[in-house]
Amino acid sequence: MTQIVFLLVPGLHLLDLAGPAQVFSTAAHNLDGAPYRLRYVAEQDDVPTAQGLPVRATTTWPELEPGDIVMVPGWRWGTGNPGWGRVGAATASRLAAHHQNGGTVASVCAGAFALAAAGLLDGRRCTTHHELQDELARRHPRANVVRDVLHVTDGRVVTSAGIASGIDLALHLIAVRHGPGAAARVARAMVVYARRNGDDQQIGAMLRHRSHLNDAVHRVQDLIDARFAEPLPLSALAAAGGVSQRTLTRLFGAATGLTPLRYQQLLRLEHAGHLIGQGVTVEAAARAVGFQDARMLRRLRSRTGATAARP
Structure with a gap:
């Protein structure tokens, strides 16, 4: 005992x-x-x-x-x-x-x-x-x-x-x-979404880029958070925010410092990192988060300083 x-x-x-x-x-x-x-x-x-x-x-x-x-x-x-x-x-x-x-x-x-x-x-x-x-x-x-x-x-x-x-x-x-x-x-x-690894950041992308007060951008982020693994055209995101595509790009950048696509990529990277840390191959993790193959995932992980796991 x-x-x-x-x-x-x-x-x-x-x-x-x-x-x-x-x-x-x-x-x-x-x-x-x-x-x-x-x-x-x-x-x-x-x-x-x-x-x-x-x-x-x-x-x-x-x-x-x-x-x-x-x-x-x-x-x-x-x-x-x-x-x-x-x-x-x-x-x-x-x-x-x-x-x-x-x-x-x-x-x-x-x-x-x-x-x-x-x-x-x-x-x-x-x-x-x-x-x-x-x-x-x-x-x-x-x-x-x-x-x-x-x-x-x-x-x-x-x-x-x-x-x-x-x-x-x-x-x-x-x-x-x-x-x-x-x-x-x-x-x-326990209905815990995922067991996070010890070296994961304390503040994930959803928290790091959610401290602003723009309602339209929050509505767009809600959609991206829920469907980050899917293709999300800018037109669909703009519709969710109730603004034009041009206005969304400007508001999103001002509120988060990112484009909507870059925010979606960060979410994909984080979730892929969780999967890889739990033993999933890079190829399988890439497909699970919406990439067509592992090349883009490896490229983005390399840019962000993440260590790409071996397949």
Whole structure:
């Protein structure tokens, strides 16, 4: 029986906790040979959360074995609430001791600061939420902060970006222990669209180019997001936005810095990268995202600095 021990810190984000907990709970229910037992510990019985729903935990740590995982969900940063994000010296020592005894320690979002307080990030590659990366590097200069990735593993210390990326981290740990197929089964049971790779960007194309306020461009992006694998003539996109083709080209460029075609290509590249990272050949990934063959996919991946996988 493998224990997944969640260390709950005051001010924690519910999804930082619930996402990974759901992954391991689903694995225990759906996978043969995956007997996981979830436990929740804290420095106090009642733990306030950033979303206002208090959670209860035990203050007594279980006996830990090397195969167990201790995970620290993140918390809301910079609120001024006294005690939020606080990890005492005794708790930090427990984290360090578990790792020293051969165990795995993981964090989601600001949970990386708890691992850093335990000395577990010194000299190691790590990551955290993109808004906290500079602060982590400033406070802990011996940590090698890797920016704009979903999760990083270095010497049984696993750190991930913010909020929903905890699901990716937990699926990664399932894949390491039980294989990619098992992780895919868990993701499917959870209705997770795709298991993202650790080196995927924290902010995908849909988020990077959606911060504008132009309704017409958003309507066009909605169509491209839903049908990126299909041929989408500019006339059809303009009709979706309720503007002329010329006006769409001008508005789209002003709002996103891209043409509609380039935005569609970025989505295709991202989705192809997910497929290739899960073992799909370049040719099959190219066809799945709408390219006629792999040559265009390889060319675009080369232009964006992506490393083209071998067929």
